[in-house]
């Protein structure tokens with residue numbers, strides 16, 4: 267009973283003080299689209315490793331084999347792949363890679379990250395994008411780094427490049 271009254275009062279207050287002039291904001295994201303042959307040798311290696319990493323996925327439930335690759339500032343390359351289990355408490359390919367980096371090379375920034383997926387006996391047609399949880403995790407690594415993390419989303423033919431994970435997570439949660 268008392269809870270309902272409090273809620274009502276709160277709504278009334280919001281209604282009375284809500285601005286009467288509505289404005290709009292547009293959020294734009296710049297994505298560069300490459301074919302594999304247009305990439306630098308370093309970026310080709312990143313893509314190759316992400317594709318190779320799909321083979322290490324353990325995905326008996328989703329059959330969606332995600333592969334990820336990182337290049338760290340110290341020159342180390344790291345691969346990651348999704349690891350599922352029957353309790354649906356597995357981990358995505360991207361976080362598998364970045365947590366590996368965090369555990370083995372603490373304090374070393376991630377220079378580049380790539381992700382792709384293999385399912386139904388072929389690589390996905392459209393460039394593969396990280397889930398929301400992975401975007402937040404990558405963002406926190408980026409926040410603690412001295413520079414943005416270049417992101418490569420790999421499809422069968424097209425490869426998207428974003429200059430920062432922040433491009434994929436506008437209006438992000440930054441209370442940390």
Ligand SMILES: [Zn+2]
Nearest residue numbers: 358396397400
């Ligand atoms: Zn994810």
